[in-house]
Amino acid sequence: xKTIKQLMSSLVVVANAQSTFDNLMQLMTQYNISxxxxxxxxAKQAIIGIVTExxxxxxxxxxxxAMSLMSTRLCYINGDDSAANAxxxxxxxxxxxxxxxxxxHDTLIGILSSVDLLKLVASQSFTAQPILFFV
Numbered sequence: 632x633k634t635i636k637q638l639m640s641s642l643v644v645v646a647n648a649q650s651t652f653d654n655l656m657q658l659m660t661q662y663n664i665s666x667x668x669x670x671x672x673x674a675k676q677a678i679i680g681i682v683t684e685x686x687x688x689x690x691x692x693x694x695x696x697a698m699s700l701m702s703t704r705l706c707y708i709n710g711d712d713s714a715a716n717a718x719x720x721x722x723x724x725x726x727x728x729x730x731x732x733x734x735x736h737d738t739l740i741g742i743l744s745s746v747d748l749l750k751l752v753a754s755q756s757f758t759a760q761p762i763l764f765f766v
Contacts, residue, residue, distance in 0.1 A: 635717055636710040638751055639731045639741035640664070647672045648679065648698040652690065655682055655697060665744060666728040669701045678739065681705060683728060708743065709734045718748055
């Protein structure tokens, strides 16, 4: 079974709490990502929240900053953990992104999305063929 380190995106694009809606949209588009951890100005590893694609879609006021848009409910997982544990954590917390930490150094090393887990499932070779019934 693959570990989170093998499935996650190790490119972590962060933004500070004063980033604008437009800045966040530009970063997501530029890096083709669906979530951005939010930090205090000047504190790269001090994650205070996360803004997702869905957060941006639901807001109509483009004058808002990341501080107004972000969720402060953060979920972390260890890079050596399993995909099954990640999926259970996402289901339990009804989220689509987990921040991945290195257990030894307690530092952010990546982000795991529900799409990363779907890619794992899609890459598995299944021995049983689906059975189609026509009525």
